[in-house]
Amino acid sequence: MSGPWFIETLARNGDVLQRSRVDTLPIRLGRGYDNEFIIDDDYVAASHARIVMDAAGRLVLRDQGSRNGIIHRGKRLPEVVLSGDTVVRIGHTSLRVRAASFPVAPELADRTFHRWEGALPGAAGVLLTGCFALFARWLSDTQYFEFVRYFEALAWGVGAALLWSGAWAFANRLFGRHARLGRHLFVFGCGLAALAATALLAATIAYAFSLEAFTHYASHAATLLVAGMIYFHLCTVKPQNRRRYRWIAAGMAVLGSSLILIFNLQRSGRLADELYMAVLLPPEVRVSQDHGIDEFMREVEGMKESLDRGRGRKPGEDELED
Amino acid sequence: MRPLPFATLLFLACSLAGAAPVAQKSSPGTGGGKPVPQPPLVIPPGAPPATTPPAPGPGETDETAALPTPSTAAQDLYSAAKGDLLQIRMLLKNGRSQSTVGSGFLVGTSNLVLTNYHVVSQMALDPDVYVGEYVDTDGKTGPVELLAVDVLHDLAVVRVNREGTGFFQVPDHPVRLTQGQYLYSLGNPLDLGFAISEGAYNGVITRSFYDQLIFTGPINSGMSGGPSVTVSGTVAGINVSKRRDGESVSFLVPVRYAQELLRKVAAQSRPPKNFNPLIAQQLLAHQRDMIDRLLAEPLSIKTMGPYHVPVRESQQLRCWGRSNFRLEAEYTGDSVSCAMEAAIYVSDTQQTGHVSMSHTYLRSASMHPLQFAALASSQFRVDRIGSSRDTRLTRPACTEQFVHTASLPLRAVTCVRAYRKFAGLYNFTLLTASNDDGNASLQSRLDLAGVSFENGMRATRAFLSALGRSRPRAPTQAARR
Numbered sequence: 001m002s003g004p005w006f007i008e009t010l011a012r013n014g015d016v017l018q019r020s021r022v023d024t025l026p027i028r029l030g031r032g033y034d035n036e037f038i039i040d041d042d043y044v045a046a047s048h049a050r051i052v053m054d055a056a057g058r059l060v061l062r063d064q065g066s067r068n069g070i071i072h073r074g075k076r077l078p079e080v081v082l083s084g085d086t087v088v089r090i091g092h093t094s095l096r097v098r099a100a101s102f103p104v105a106p107e108l109a110d111r112t113f114h115r116w117e118g119a120l121p122g123a124a125g126v127l128l129t130g131c132f133a134l135f136a137r138w139l140s141d142t143q144y145f146e147f148v149r150y151f152e153a154l155a156w157g158v159g160a161a162l163l164w165s166g167a168w169a170f171a172n173r174l175f176g177r178h179a180r181l182g183r184h185l186f187v188f189g190c191g192l193a194a195l196a197a198t199a200l201l202a203a204t205i206a207y208a209f210s211l212e213a214f215t216h217y218a219s220h221a222a223t224l225l226v227a228g229m230i231y232f233h234l235c236t237v238k239p240q241n242r243r244r245y246r247w248i249a250a251g252m253a254v255l256g257s258s259l260i261l262i263f264n265l266q267r268s269g270r271l272a273d274e275l276y277m278a279v280l281l282p283p284e285v286r287v288s289q290d291h292g293i294d295e296f297m298r299e300v301e302g303m304k305e306s307l308d309r310g311r312g313r314k315p316g317e318d319e320l321e322d
Numbered sequence: 323m324r325p326l327p328f329a330t331l332l333f334l335a336c337s338l339a340g341a342a343p344v345a346q347k348s349s350p351g352t353g354g355g356k357p358v359p360q361p362p363l364v365i366p367p368g369a370p371p372a373t374t375p376p377a378p379g380p381g382e383t384d385e386t387a388a389l390p391t392p393s394t395a396a397q398d399l400y401s402a403a404k405g406d407l408l409q410i411r412m413l414l415k416n417g418r419s420q421s422t423v424g425s426g427f428l429v430g431t432s433n434l435v436l437t438n439y440h441v442v443s444q445m446a447l448d449p450d451v452y453v454g455e456y457v458d459t460d461g462k463t464g465p466v467e468l469l470a471v472d473v474l475h476d477l478a479v480v481r482v483n484r485e486g487t488g489f490f491q492v493p494d495h496p497v498r499l500t501q502g503q504y505l506y507s508l509g510n511p512l513d514l515g516f517a518i519s520e521g522a523y524n525g526v527i528t529r530s531f532y533d534q535l536i537f538t539g540p541i542n543s544g545m546s547g548g549p550s551v552t553v554s555g556t557v558a559g560i561n562v563s564k565r566r567d568g569e570s571v572s573f574l575v576p577v578r579y580a581q582e583l584l585r586k587v588a589a590q591s592r593p594p595k596n597f598n599p600l601i602a603q604q605l606l607a608h609q610r611d612m613i614d615r616l617l618a619e620p621l622s623i624k625t626m627g628p629y630h631v632p633v634r635e636s637q638q639l640r641c642w643g644r645s646n647f648r649l650e651a652e653y654t655g656d657s658v659s660c661a662m663e664a665a666i667y668v669s670d671t672q673q674t675g676h677v678s679m680s681h682t683y684l685r686s687a688s689m690h691p692l693q694f695a696a697l698a699s700s701q702f703r704v705d706r707i708g709s710s711r712d713t714r715l716t717r718p719a720c721t722e723q724f725v726h727t728a729s730l731p732l733r734a735v736t737c738v739r740a741y742r743k744f745a746g747l748y749n750f751t752l753l754t755a756s757n758d759d760g761n762a763s764l765q766s767r768l769d770l771a772g773v774s775f776e777n778g779m780r781a782t783r784a785f786l787s788a789l790g791r792s793r794p795r796a797p798t799q800a801a802r803r
Contacts, residue, residue: 308740
C-alpha cells in the first residue's frame with residue numbers, strides 16, 4: 001500500500017464532508033498547526049494521533065496520549081488498524097483513511113431520463129393537476145355557470161400541487177443534489193389523475209355489475225395509489241435506494257389500509273367504508289340484471305337472524321359477519 | 323316575521339307529539355333543584371327561573387293591589403288539593419342527586435299516585451341506577467314504588483307510604499267535558515314550587531296516535547303527571563305535554579286511560595320486577611296497530627313528474643312539500659315528506675313507534691349525465707341511519723340490490739337495526755333511487771321506528787311495490803339525449 005493517502009471526515013450518514021490528500025507517512029492528526037491533518041474540533045488534542053505503517057505493512061492509527069482517545073466501534077483503543085472502510089472517531093469527528101489504490105464500486109447505470117427534467121414534466125404535472133381540479137369542480141357543479149368558481153378550483157389545485165411538490169423538492173435538494181421540482185410536480189399530477197381514474201372506474205364497475213365491494217373498499221385503492229406516489233417521489237430524491245423504498249411504500253400502504261379498517265370498525269362496527277353503495281350512474285351503464293321485489297325481500301328477511309344475534313351482545317361487541 | 327324554515331317545521335312535526343314532554347330534567351352538573359330550561363324551543367320566562375325580580379325603579383309603583391284578584395275557584399281548589407299533590411323525583415342511586423322532576427297526585431283515599439310514564443321512565447328502564455322519591459307540599463319526602471306503566475298513553479302508577487285525603491276523584495265513568503269549560507292544572511312547574519294554572523278544555527286532538535285533550539293553559543316542565551281537574555275537583559286528565567312553538571297549547575291524557583291502568587293495578591298481585599318486557603309488549607301492540615292502520619287500505623299514489631309515489635296522508639301522518647325552485651341551480655328538486663306527528667316516548671333519548679316517508683324528484687335538462695349522476699349520488703348518500711354509536715340499537719344490517727318494480731327499475735337499500743332491550747322490535751329504513759333516466763332521479767325513503775320484523779317487511783314491501791312510473795321509457799328514448 002502506498003501513498004498518496006486521503007483522509008476523509010464523514011457525516012453520520014456516511015457522506016464525505018471534507019477530504020484531504022497527504023502524500024507521505026507518518027501523518028500527524030490534531031488541532032495544532034504542526035499537524036499534517038488539522039482537525040477543528042474542541043474535543044481533539046493539539047497532537048492527538050498519528051498514522052504510521054507497521055511492520056506488517058498495515059496502516060495503523062496510534063493514540064499520542066490524548067485525553068479523549070481514539071474510538072472504534074464504541075471502544076477506546078490505543079491503536080487501530082485502518083483498512084479503507086475503518087471509521088474511527090476522534091473527539092466528535094469521524095474519520096476514514098484510504099490509499100490511492102483503494103478499489104471503488106463500479107459506476108451505476110444511469111437510467112435517469114435527463115430530457116424529462118425541469119419545465120417540461122413540471123408543465124405536464126401542473127396541467128394534469130389543473131385538469132383534475134376543473135373536472136372535480138365541473139362534476140359537482142349544480143349552479144349556473146360562473147367563471148370565478150372554476151378559476152378558484154384551478155388556483156386551489158395548482159397551489160396544492162406547488163405546495164406538495166415544493167416540499168418534496170426541498171427534501172430533494174437537502175438529501176440529493178438537485179431540487180427536481182418539475183419531476184415532483186409530474187409525480188403529483190400523475191398521482192391525482194390515477195386517483196380520479198381509479199375512483200371513476202371503481203364506481204362504474206360497482207354500478208354496472210352490481211359489485212358493491214368496489215365502492216365499499218374504494219379507500220384501499222386510494223391508499224395504494226398514494227403509497228405509489230410517495231414511492232416515486234422518494235425515488236426521485238435518491239434513485240439508488242429503489243429497492244428499500246419499495247418496501248417502505250408497501251409498508252405505508254399496509255399501514256394506511258389497516259388504519260382505515262380499524263377506523264371503520266371503531267366508527268361503525270363494519271370494515272367497509274360505507275353502509276351501502278350510494279353511486280348512481282346513468283342507466284345505460286348497467287349490465288347486471290334487476291332483481292324482483294320478492295327476491296329483495298327474501299334478502300331482507302335473511303338479515304333477521306344476525307340482527308337477533310347482535311341483540312344479545314353488548315354494544316361494541318358486534319362481531320364481523322360480512 | 324320570517325316564516326319558519328322548513329327544517330324547523332319538519333322537526334316540529336316530528337318532535338314528540340308535536341310537543342315537549344314536560345317532565346323537568348336537571349342536568350347532572352347543576353346540583354340541587356336548579357331548573358334547567360328545556361333547550362331548544364321552550365319559551366324562556368321573562369326572568370331566568372329562580373332569580374328574584376329586580377326591585378322596582380324610582381318611577382315604578384310596587385302596589386300589590388294593582389294585581390288582578392286571583393280566581394276564587396282556583397284559590398279554593400288549590401287549598402283543598404294541596405295535601406294530595408306530590409312532586410315525583412328520579413334520583414341517581416349513587417349520590418341521590420335528582421335527575422328528573424315531575425308531578426303526581428294521590429288517587430282518592432288510596433296510597434296510589436298517578437303520574438306520567440316519562441316522569442318515572444328512568445326508574446322503569448334502569449331500576450339499578452335510578453330510584454324514585456316524592457315530595458309533598460309541606461316538603462316531606464318518602465320513597466315511591468313503581469307498580470304499572472302505560473308507555474303508549476304516557477301514564478304510570480306508583481305507590482307511596484301515605485294515603486290521600488280523597489280530594490282527587492278518578493271517576494269510574496268517562497268525564498263529559500264541554501269545549502271552553504274551565505280546567506285547573508296542578509303541579510310543580512320548573513321545580514319552583516307547587517302551582518295551579520287555569521285554562522280551558524278545547525276538545526280532543528286527533529293528530530297524535532292516541533287521543534289527547536287540548537288544554538289552552540300553561541303547563542310547564544315539572545308539571546307533568548299533575549292532575550287537571552274541573553272546578554268540582556273531578557280529574558279530567560293528566561298533564562303531559564305542551565307545544566313548544568305555541569302559546570299555552572298544552573295536552574292532557576284523558577282520564578279514561580288512567581282508569582284502565584288503575585284497574586290493571588288492582589288486578590295484579592305484585593308489581594313486575596323488570597318493566598322492560600312489559601314496555602316491549604306495549605310497543606309491539608302499538609306497532610301492530612300502527613302498521614295495520616297504515617296498510618289498512620292501499621297507499622295513496624301521488625305523481626311526481628312521470629313517477630308514481632306512495633304516501634299516506636291522514637290525521638296522524640301529515641305531509642309537507644318543498645321545492646328548490648328559488649335556488650339558482652341547474653336542477654329542480656321537489657320533495658314530499660310525510661311523518662307522524664307523534665312518537666312514543668321511551669326514554670329521554672329514545673322515541674319510537676314512528677313512521678315517516680319522503681320522496682324527492684330531481685331533474686335537470688341542462689346538466690351533463692355525469693354531472694347529474696354526481697348530484698344524484700350525493701343526494702342518495704345518507705351518512706348515517708340513526709346514530710351509528712347508538713348503543714340501544716344494534717349496528718345496522720343492510721341489503722342492497724337493483725330491483726324492478728312493476729314499472730320502475732330502481733336501486734333499493736334496506737337497513738335494519740334491532741332494539742337491544744326490547745326483543746322483537748326493529749327500526750327499518752328503505753332508501754330507493756330510480757334507475758330509468760339519466761337526467762331525472764326519484765329518491766324515496768321510508769323510516770319505520772319500533773316495528774316487528776314481519777310488519778317492517780310488510781310495510782317495506784307495500785311501499786316498494788307502489789313505486790312506479792306512468793309510461794315506461796322506451797329504450798331508444800333513453801339512449802338518445
